[in-house]
Amino acid sequence: MSGVSLVSLALIFAELSLLAFGGANSVLSEMQRQIVDVQGWMSASEFSSLFALAQTAPGPNMMVVTLIGWRLAGPVGALVSTLALIIPSGVLAAFTVTLWHRFRDKPWRRIVQGGLVPVSVGLIAAGAAVLAVAADRDWRLAVITGALALVHYATKLHPLWLLTIGAVCGLVGFV
Amino acid sequence: MEPSTEHVDAGHKPVPSVGAIFLGFLHVGMLGFGGVLPMTRRMLVEDRRWVNPAEFVDLLAFCQFLPGGNIMNLSIAIGLRFRGPLGAIAAITGLFAAPALIVVTLGVIYERYAQEPRVAAVFAGLAAAAAGLVIGAALKIAAPLRRKPVSLLLAIACCVAIAVFRAPLSATVLVMAPLSILLTWQLES
Numbered sequence: 001m002s003g004v005s006l007v008s009l010a011l012i013f014a015e016l017s018l019l020a021f022g023g024a025n026s027v028l029s030e031m032q033r034q035i036v037d038v039q040g041w042m043s044a045s046e047f048s049s050l051f052a053l054a055q056t057a058p059g060p061n062m063m064v065v066t067l068i069g070w071r072l073a074g075p076v077g078a079l080v081s082t083l084a085l086i087i088p089s090g091v092l093a094a095f096t097v098t099l100w101h102r103f104r105d106k107p108w109r110r111i112v113q114g115g116l117v118p119v120s121v122g123l124i125a126a127g128a129a130v131l132a133v134a135a136d137r138d139w140r141l142a143v144i145t146g147a148l149a150l151v152h153y154a155t156k157l158h159p160l161w162l163l164t165i166g167a168v169c170g171l172v173g174f175v
Numbered sequence: 176m177e178p179s180t181e182h183v184d185a186g187h188k189p190v191p192s193v194g195a196i197f198l199g200f201l202h203v204g205m206l207g208f209g210g211v212l213p214m215t216r217r218m219l220v221e222d223r224r225w226v227n228p229a230e231f232v233d234l235l236a237f238c239q240f241l242p243g244g245n246i247m248n249l250s251i252a253i254g255l256r257f258r259g260p261l262g263a264i265a266a267i268t269g270l271f272a273a274p275a276l277i278v279v280t281l282g283v284i285y286e287r288y289a290q291e292p293r294v295a296a297v298f299a300g301l302a303a304a305a306a307g308l309v310i311g312a313a314l315k316i317a318a319p320l321r322r323k324p325v326s327l328l329l330a331i332a333c334c335v336a337i338a339v340f341r342a343p344l345s346a347t348v349l350v351m352a353p354l355s356i357l358l359t360w361q362l363e364s
Contacts (some may be wrong), residue, residue: 015344016344018243019242019345019348020243020244021348022316023245024244025309025312028309029338030337033341033343045302048302048306049289049298049301049302050285051302052298053278053285054278054281055305055308056301057277057278058207058208058211058273059205059211059274059275059278060207060211060244060247060270060271061211063275063278066274066278066279067278067281067282070278070279071286075279082271085247086247086267086271088243089242090243090247090251090263092242093237093252094252096237097237097252100237111356111359112240113239114360115356115357115359116356117316117319117320117326117359118327118329118355118359119351121313121326122329122330122332122333122336124309124312124316125310125317125330125333125338126333126334126336126337127313131302132306132307132309135303136306141300141302141303144300144303144307145304145306145307145310147307148308149311149314151311152310152312153310153314153315158208159208159210159308160209162304162307163305166300166304166307167297167301167304168300169300169303170297170298170300170301171297174300175296175300
């Protein structure tokens with residue numbers, strides 16, 4: 001694809017790297033906003049498909065970033081996106097790990113960490129909503145999303161089984 | 176904690192080589208399906224015994240405090256501790272090597288076959304399931320907030336700002352994070 005600037009790609013994922021409080025899922029909504037709404041590099045439903053595809057792979061749950069980079073700008077795009085995701089938060093971690101023993105028992109550390117929980121919850125819920133709106137194009141897909149959300153919440157069934165159930169529903173023509 | 180790992184004394188273990196760090200995290204990346212945290216713990220604490228259970232919990236708390244993927248940051252901290260910057264690079268490269276190849280292979284398959292109706296239906300089902308998983312994950316971490324109306328309101332405000340009004344994440348976090356920290360602190364002390 002010619003319209004994709006590697007610099008923009010790097011800047012988007014570098015910013016997400018530093019804003020991912022509460023893990024990868026908390027920046028999904030912003031990732032989608034940047035890639036789909038702001039840059040117009042792909043449709044919302046393609047973003048949801050790529051996210052789903054990345055969830056079937058092993059490894060850190062950020063692999064959607066590598067996949068998006070590859071899809072938009074080939075091997076170089078995959079490399080640039082992945083490094084942009086790793087380096088900012090990684091460098092921060094490398095420089096603060098030696099300070100950790102000095103502030104881990106400080107009261108403010110617990111206050112900050114506890115105070116960020118509602119923000120993380122809201123961000124992950126937003127990511128979930130944005131993905132569901134794009135993925136659930138009819139009521140059958142919405143039923144799959146709703147049912148599997150409840151199963152994932154209430155049981156310890158492995159996520160791969162739930163993804164398999166969704167894929168099989170598509171295969172047998174339920175959707 | 177398992178009694179078998181309680182007596183491990185990491186201090187007497189030889190420091191792992193850069194190659195061993197790479198291979199350890201390569202293993203985690205290849206086999207950690209649906210969340211790499213349990214796999215990482217098993218590799219670091221039980222199999223290779225590079226850190227003891229208490230050190231693992233402490234390192235994980237550090238990584239959860241910082242932004243970024245928790246296991247990404249954990250691998251960097253472990254690599255750095257044993258072998259400096261080179262160890263950190265070995266750890267993160269090992270962690271990403273196999274999943275990156277796998278995810279790109281899946282992407283190639285997707286690109287080639289996504290237009291076929293049957294394959295498109297499989298992807299539609301898969302995407303609906305993946306959205307369900309993220310909703311389930313949100314419900315899990317929201318559960319402890321059930322009896323905290325202010326925290327719940329803050330979470331809803333964040334969610335609406337991002338999902339409905341599509342506000343930029345940086346601005347939302349800059350406003351909501353200090354507000355949330357302040358209110359949570361005032362209400363719980």
